Amino acid sequence: MNKLSAKVSPCSAPTPAVLHLPTSTEGADPQKDLRTESEVRGQEVSSCCSRCPLKAVLRLTAGLLLAGCVSATWAWAAHSAKHTLTRLHAPFFIIWFCSNWNVLFFPLYYLGHLLGSERREWPTVQLRKCSRFLGDGDLTLRLVLKGAAPFSLLWSVSGYLHLLSLCRISISDGSAVLCCSHAFAFLLSWIGLKDRFMGVRIVAAILSITGIVMLAYADGFHSNSITGVALGVGSASTSAFYKVLFRKHVGEVGPGAVCVLLSCVGVCNLLLHSWLCVLLYLTHTEYWSPTQQSVPWSSLCTTAALLLLFNVLVNLGGVVSYPALISLGILLTIPASVAVDWCMSVTLVVSNVRGAAFGIISAGFLLLLLPEDWDERALRWFGTLWHSRDESVLGEDGGTDTPRPKPKLAGVAALP
Numbered sequence: 001m002n003k004l005s006a007k008v009s010p011c012s013a014p015t016p017a018v019l020h021l022p023t024s025t026e027g028a029d030p031q032k033d034l035r036t037e038s039e040v041r042g043q044e045v046s047s048c049c050s051r052c053p054l055k056a057v058l059r060l061t062a063g064l065l066l067a068g069c070v071s072a073t074w075a076w077a078a079h080s081a082k083h084t085l086t087r088l089h090a091p092f093f094i095i096w097f098c099s100n101w102n103v104l105f106f107p108l109y110y111l112g113h114l115l116g117s118e119r120r121e122w123p124t125v126q127l128r129k130c131s132r133f134l135g136d137g138d139l140t141l142r143l144v145l146k147g148a149a150p151f152s153l154l155w156s157v158s159g160y161l162h163l164l165s166l167c168r169i170s171i172s173d174g175s176a177v178l179c180c181s182h183a184f185a186f187l188l189s190w191i192g193l194k195d196r197f198m199g200v201r202i203v204a205a206i207l208s209i210t211g212i213v214m215l216a217y218a219d220g221f222h223s224n225s226i227t228g229v230a231l232g233v234g235s236a237s238t239s240a241f242y243k244v245l246f247r248k249h250v251g252e253v254g255p256g257a258v259c260v261l262l263s264c265v266g267v268c269n270l271l272l273h274s275w276l277c278v279l280l281y282l283t284h285t286e287y288w289s290p291t292q293q294s295v296p297w298s299s300l301c302t303t304a305a306l307l308l309l310f311n312v313l314v315n316l317g318g319v320v321s322y323p324a325l326i327s328l329g330i331l332l333t334i335p336a337s338v339a340v341d342w343c344m345s346v347t348l349v350v351s352n353v354r355g356a357a358f359g360i361i362s363a364g365f366l367l368l369l370l371p372e373d374w375d376e377r378a379l380r381w382f383g384t385l386w387h388s389r390d391e392s393v394l395g396e397d398g399g400t401d402t403p404r405p406k407p408k409l410a411g412v413a414a415l416p
Contacts, residue, residue, distance in 0.1 A: 064415055095160050096276075183208035211364065259316070
């Protein structure tokens with residue numbers, strides 16, 4: 001299980017319409033200045049409506065609710081996965097079973113299309129439209145394997161490493177390390193995709209690496225946390241490579257294309273990785289005896305369903321809200337995981353070093369959410385504030401200053 005998702009691009013709020021009120025001039029027609037009381041009230045109501053962006057408020061509220069759902073779903077899924085590992089130590093089989101549920105992505109997207117769209121289309125028509133990024137022509141099995149096999153491999157490797165890390169570290173530590181995948185994605189994009197250099201994001205990457213080092217040595221040098229954090233870093237790096245590969249080969253696409261790709265990832269996982277599960281079972285690397293230990297199907301299905309719901313919220317939440325709020329929900333997985341560890345584990349101790357590491361990683365994550373032109377916007381905002389302050393000071397001085405009469409010199413007669 002992992003936090004693999006499409007690229008979250010910053011979304012700007014909709015620009016409200018500007019209301020142009022007529023101004024009176026000296027040469028204007030006096031008949032045009034005569035307005036009835038109803039027209040004046042109508043313009044006042046329209047002006048009030050333009051100042052109250054109801055849609056933006058609704059999108060903001062939906063985004064905050066989705067952020068809470070994202071964090072809670074991830075924390076619950078991580079706890080369920082760790083509980084499953086205690087009863088069935090087969091991390092690759094668990095991630096293989098959970099990844100197969102990705103096949104349901106496109107059916108869920110089509111169900112939303114039927115419920116929310118006025119012009120309904122057949123599933124084959126929607127599938128053909130949403131799968132154009134894979135190539136021209138019909139969607140064949142060869143085209144699916146060629147386009148989605150690398151993503152399926154990265155998805156499975158990242159999830160497998162994360163489950164291995166959960167065997168050695170807590171859920172909160174694993175969530176904090178996975179949040180650093182955004183910093184790794186920026187570094188890979190800067191090197192591989194020649195993205196714009198931003199000093200604030202370099203600072204965010206440094207903060208993320210510092211937080212990882214503090215987590216690794218929070219329990220001492222001879223503990224399992226170093227190995228667990230190292231496995232978590234491998235999972236986060238693989239997730240970052242997934243995002244960069246998505247940007248390079250897929251680019252900016254709609255939610256339908258993302259759902260098609262994730263469904264293709266599930267198909268590739270089912271066809272290409274099943275033999276590896278059989279091989280691990282036959283070699284007793286991941287072995288369970290049917291007579292002694294049965295597979296906990298209830299816990300396994302709960303983990304798969306929660307992971308599917310988490311990825312649906314992350315990839316499709318930008319349709320009804322701002323993507324930045326969905327990213328904020330990923331950051332909130334850290335306190336949510338701490339709460340789950342606190343409730344489910346009696347031996348959890350949040351030391352000062354671990355708390356500082358969580359704070360440093362969170363600060364780096366928030367810096368990564370800043371848009372590319374954040375410095376220009378900040379300078380423009382400060383310039384506007386300074387200009388308005390100067391105007392207010394000048395207005396106060398102009399209203400109080402009055403011309404004073406010149407004083408007469410003593411002993412000098414005034415000339416007529």
